[in-house]
Amino acid sequence: MKAKSKLLVLVTIVIMVVASVAGCAKAPEEEWELTEWEIPVIICLTGGYASSGIPAHWAFLEAEKDINAAGGIAGKPIRLVFYDSATDPAVGAMVTSRALDRNPLIALVYDAGPQSLTEMQLLYDEEVFAIMPAAGADANLRYRPWNTGWQNYDEIYQSPADLEWLKRNPDIKTIVPILDGTMEYYATTSRARYEPLEAAGVTILDEVSIEQFATVDFGPTAVAALAQEADGYIFTFFGYPAALIIKEMHKRGFAENRRINIAFCGNYPELYKLGGEDIEGAYVASVYDFTSQDPRWVSIKGLYEAWTDDQMYWGIWLAYEMPYWIKHAIEETGVTGDPALLEKERLMLAHWSYNNPSYPFLGFDAEVINGMTISPIFLNIIENNTMKLVAKIPTSPIPVPKYEPAPQLPPIPD
């Protein structure tokens, strides 16, 4: 290359560098005005958890549409910005960083599994409050006070439904837990149920653990469970393994579905699609009342069942409610969205979310104490391939000693 050309290249590079640096000069300050509430949603739209994330995405968009149609939040529209974690911890960490760079007031995390914990760790480290109802009480507890998960401690959360099930089936004295021991949410949730059951006089037999995404044939699971000749069985994982295990149990002579307590895996549509007649009479616990006549619930249920032939399930309820939580939080705290007040307003929303005397969820009111939600638990029975409510059981804010004292948020600055 000739000397002149090299010089030209060098000069061009220098000009580009200077222009870039000059371009970074601070713009003159403009008066700030809120145009919309930008709220990040970290969610799995691809990868293994997308089967839950995609319907939830639909529900988020419906909520956004409904809120904006009703005037938005404090008169300004809400805009949900979705960050796909791709069911991958590394991608989850990256997209959460991108969300944090937008200086959010609060974050919504609809995710479960290792990537959700990665995301929550980053939000916790940056002290951004998150509504994270899908990752389990254990995750909510470890990242307190910077999140709430809309559920109570596992020890309190599920046992009312379990005890109600036992009350209706007093001949159940021994139980085999069937769980996915490889997934943190299901492992801890299942094991938290044992102590209250034992206190009620039941003997917990050996766990039968599956790896729900890797198990191809559930026959051995059914054999292992039935071999213990228990009076009852409790399930804790996604919907489809429960359906297939129950089918396998039926093939081997098991008939009394009243002895089965499907717990929260009853909240997935695959259970009903795959289970069919084989799950009639089994019990299912839920965190909300399917039969509620709350107008918002009736509306979203109808829209969902028109959008897909799946039954309404827990994830849709959560995803639809989360933007409404933001709406209530912003309107009741008077947060303005002013970037100059970011730290203060983050804490205002965090305090409102972490301890709230009464929040109107779809179908019931609940109190939040130190991030744990005191809400009723619903026991249902499966009839005609759908849940039928049999009992609404209130839960009480009894602290669990091992989780006390609960961490507290920093005070709101003046």
Next chain:
Amino acid sequence: MPLAVVSYLEFVAIFIILGWAIYIVYRAGQLYMAPVFTMTVGAYTSAYLARDLDWPFGLALIAAVGLGAVFTFLPALGLARVPSFAAAISTVALIFIGQAVFRNLEFLGGARGYFNVPDIEYLLPLMYMTLVIVGFFIYRLDHSHLGRAMEAVFTNPDLAASLGVSTYKLRLFLHVVAGAMGALAGAFYAFSVGFVHPYSFGFSIALFLVVFIFVGGYATMWGLVIFTPILWAISVFLPGAIAIWKDVIYGVLLIAILILRPDGVIDKKVIRAISTKSQAWLGQWTILNKLKARH
């Protein structure tokens, strides 16, 4: 610097170190995925030492690297003898073994994972300093008699043996080095993300690396350096509507490269061409300066 950029750069460094670990063993004719397994070992070791035993970061890092080397040495005694395909399958199995083992270690969180790994100030510059040091080591290895031996084993193991190269000992050495590098990458991961879970280090990372190595070019260390930032950016910076197709993009790229340019984009010819042109440019510049000085 925006968090997303910091996070991106940290992951680029982690993937380059991990990619180099696989690269050096592949240069000796084996596709070896054990660095992903030792990534788990390194991540948990360093996290546990720093959080629960209050070890300083540097010591925790060194311990993690050492343990990674130890954990690869034992399987390497057998795996160094096997053909490439068997090494690939066996080391993928090691990844799953690692996940299962750590999932059942309750004192490390088990299936719940291990969280609140301490923050390290200046982690990013530390990672890049380490990257440069590791890169220098890889460069020297490539250009040493060991590098020539690796080349010979890759081309024709029998011929290499006839020239006095011990394939077994060479691969044993490389396995241990690769294991140590995997553990190093894992330790950096733990401190970057702050949370470790057995499923954080699984088949998806192994697949990312295969794409980065074979698209970038497996014949030199530079393919990873250039293509890891580009390919990782697809996952995280492209608009959502495109990013959801990343697995398709990676897959298509990999297949296309393997068919059209099996050595990868950056092969030895490209390196030689760049090197020759740079030297020519530098030579001309030097001559020009000398001429000016005379006049």
